[in-house]
Amino acid sequence: MRQMASKMGDKGVPESGTSLLEGVSLPAAAIQEAPLAHNLAWMQRFAESHGAELAPHGKTTMTPELFRRQLEAGAWGITLATAPQCRAAFVSGVERLLMANQLVGRANMAIIADLIEAGADFHCVIDGEDNARALGRFFSERGLTLKVLIELGVEGGRTGCRSVEAVSELARIVDTEPGLALAGMEGYEGVVHAEDPVPAIRDYAARLVEAARRLDDEGRFGVDAPIITASGSAWYDLIAETFDAAELRSRFTPVIRPGCYVVHDHGIYRQAQRGVLSRRPDLHEGLRPALEVFAQVQSLPEPGLAIVALGKRDIGFDHLPEPLRRYREGGSADEVLSVSGWELTKLMDQHAFIRLPEHADNVRVGDVVAFGASHPCLTFDKWRRICLVDEHLTVTETLETAF
Template identity: 40%
Template sequence: MTQTYASSSTGRGIDTAEVTALAEETLDWRFKALPPASWGLTVREYLATGPTLADLGTPLLTLDAGALDHNLTTMAAWCADAGVGLAPHGKTTMAPALWQAQLDAGSHGITLANLPQLRVARAFGVDRIQLANTLLDPAGLGWLAAELDTDPGFAFTAWVDCTDSVRLMDRALRAAGAARPVEVLVELGGPAGRTGARTEAEAVEIAEAVRAAPTLRLAGVCGYEGALAHDAGPSGLAAVRGYLRRLAALHRALAGRYEVARPVVTAGGSAYFDIVVEELKPLDEAEVIIRAGAYLAHDDGFYRGISPLARGAGTPLRSALHGWARVVSRPEPELALLDAGKRDLPYDEGMPEPQSVRTANGPRSLAGAPAAVARLNDQHAFLTGAGDLAPVGAVVRLGLSHPCTAFDKWSLIPVLDDVDRPDPRIVGLVRTYF
């Protein structure tokens, strides 16, 4: 893939040669976003032909170059002004070229969620990774030990949330003959949340177990506040703030026990990073890192409503993510069936949002029309309320909710220069690895 929307490419923290080599991948039937006219060409060669949106079929997922650039620079500036590090969650996109753009913009490193994702990142030379999870797979820990021992420049941290995890990690790393200790962060959770020790006392006990394990090194504390709330109402924000204060208290309780020069305190998905900064930034002796991942693509749904930058904390983000689907049937006057469904578009945080329609007469906005996607089947969307604006053959542009379950459905995603142009040009192809 060639990330032609990016303003620079310094290669900080990633192997730029591996990313650049994606432009030489040959296109073929594997990539459902592209037409047969692209088959046999490399990514670079296809982009050189000057393709446009009209050359692509449906169903389709695209990214908007201007929105990506805006979101990239907006978030980088926000974190710099706040004085915190950003290790964006790479599992959102699993796109090395987008990781490179984030690292070039100043990101501290890349966060990942599991072993397969970690292996992708290492294949592309990412040299600073936080695994926001506990790694217990013995074979995986053996592989990790080899990565750390053979690459002194590889900085890695993992999470732990119980003494059993500490014991199992230590056993597997000893068996692998690990020479370099694995840095770990003790995870604090909350009632009915996800992983994480439920009390500060448990977390302190885990920290002591880490200190006693020769293959591990206590490097900080961590958590995920997004598991405790799902809106920006007063009760949700209060729950998030209360949890973060507990995380700060745990960090203070572990003062003097850390085994690194500057411990890490990390929290912050894409929904509440403003509160994370308010509560954790005063911990001046710590390196505060947020892990927002959805900000780069943003959306027209969940994050549009809950992002701190939509709640007055800074310049709002823009949705870079759009679906495209063709009307293939009008079996009833107020029902249109589109050729995109659950296999193509995210739906776990809300149905796609009809935004405009393209016909032979050009694009037309659906603003003000009662158009809505009522439900999705595997390969169809049920569009209601569009009336005569959506005849058979028309292509509907859809705003999407939740980028984390959009990218995984597409192995190659076209990047458009401007989604609002009459015939947007394709200026990049983003390769994903799920």
Template identity: 40%
Template sequence: MRIDDPDRTWPLLALDRSGVEHNVATVAAALAGAGVEHAPHVKTHMSRRLWDRQRAAGAWGATVATPAQLRTVLGWGSARRLLLANELVDVRDATRLRAALDGGAAEEVWVCVDSPHGVEVLSRAFDGVTHRRLGVLVELGVDGGRTGVRTVDGAVRLARSVVDAGLRLVGVSGYEGPVASGTTAAELDAVARWCGHLRDAGAAVAPFVDGPVVLSAGGSAFADVVVRHLTAAAGARVVVRSGAYVAHDHGHYAHADPWTRLGVAALRPAITVWAAVLSAPEPGLAVCGLGRRDVSFDLHLPVPLVARGTGPTGRLTGPRALDAQVTALDDQHAYLRVPDDDLSPGDVVGFGVSHPCTTFDKYRTGVLTDGDVVVGTLTFDFSEEP
């Protein structure tokens, strides 16, 4: 099978198998070598097949972002430990989680709280009984950021209420992303200071934890800072949730690049989205069948990588270098500035992306490839059956 077989059409999401394998192995070895546990954020791809690769490489568990994702990943059967890196505030979701845990759907699930309401919801669903499969993390946020209590004192008060409600506290969690948008020295210092606050919160709630206190952070863009500063907490159990690394990208994460700063091999962008040139209506302009419905645009526009012609049966010719830039996207169209008028209708362009998370969710299936050869089909379980 090939990406240009007669039963396929453009746009097509392709993942390079060697790139995925390299990224998964590289990050697994780096985190294990640093003494850090890994719960990769599978909301990046929501693909059981990709998660199974991450699990086989040594991931402690899988991280999800929503109760619906939690139910989906529990349904895969291969994720026995999960972390819901978000507040669980609906008693219906908590009740379903209780039933799943009682039924043995997972060995352990950790959830976050940042309010008395969250504690009350869990207490009500779990009847004030310390459930050995449920762990609770108090989330620490930042001023002006998203979820999480804002102070260490607030974390302590909430930790006490978790224990008073008969729930098992395992530690603290947070997300460093709102602290910095780049990798200047000042921004990396800001992330380091945030890690210090999370360490302080962990030390403050440790008396309420039976065993090593968990410190959990994101880590995708600032893994080097997170690992270095959280592992400085003696006796703590550090769990990072890096997820975008599995595909990497040609934009945001390529620029952030915490892994080479951590002293390991550079990751490889593994995503290519292939799309056809629909029109070349005027000099210097080509329009491709690729838009907001097909590729991420929340951080940067897609990056044209190569162009390929098509033969009379639709087979692709060899790739050629392309001097082009995406200037705008509509729902299903990409506007390319092409100084050399090097694109014609029917050509196919391979695009790199910035922020893989918001590219995967455009698709329900994709292909795993070695060059043009399809070696597997991937399913992305972003929608749940009603």
């Protein structure tokens, strides 16, 4: 029992110095230190080179230690999606919060009012009169002023005003509410769908700039340097380029909000990054995948089939996970075994079916397999703790999530 306690620490948390291949209960999610550091610096440089601030979307990780690292790297603030997420970020030390969503419901409004009273610099999104009136009443009754951003949407999309004219009318309504201050414009280009998405997204970004300038001409903004913000993790280059070309910095605060960049992935964002680099070859090396999930071969029930103790409760599954590398349990990170030809064909709650090639004759029960995931948001939310590891797969820190 003493040996177990020495390796696992309090409450089963792996201690620093523990090998992921021996002393950690698997499956486990792990972030590689070197790619993480690369990604933090890469995206911060990208934002700054385009004259934009970076407010990474924190819903991706909901990991306060990663928020801290993003802020230390130069991030302007952290973006969140819900009032409880904002509260979790604030209590962990994040003071500037951008909620890229509508604030609806008195219970959620109360959470935000408490945060503002505690010193949070908070912004949220609105897209209609009913919400504006409800927010105005609530925050006026609390003796507070809520900073809001009007969202520009697209026909058939998600939320947001459907035209620049609707944006202008909503700004007029906000102006009549003493509990509200119009602090900028917000958008999300991920809802733009077209056969040729690049020109469509550029056009959307241009309309966002047009709407912001129109509100400025009408004298609607209630703050200095109002925010103009958009950008998810796939098309951030197009948004940043449009903001930069429009020379907004003399009047506005341009903010981009990618979140998945911090650990990147082995799926949809790897593909999206290839698109960014094809449009911008001057960027050279892009982001590096840093998040992996390690699990063990559990059974070899018949020739050509391995069952791995990994399932939908452990890793994102909008695309099937990708086997990356294999190790012997208790072995060295330098001794990498092949997963060439391995194909994950089915994922259950806690079992992965791997079709093995004919030449895979050295697979053993207990072998440790590293898997890459698509869409990191849907892997982070499955873990209360994530191991930060070095190049030797030695745990250097355990990161707590706040879902």
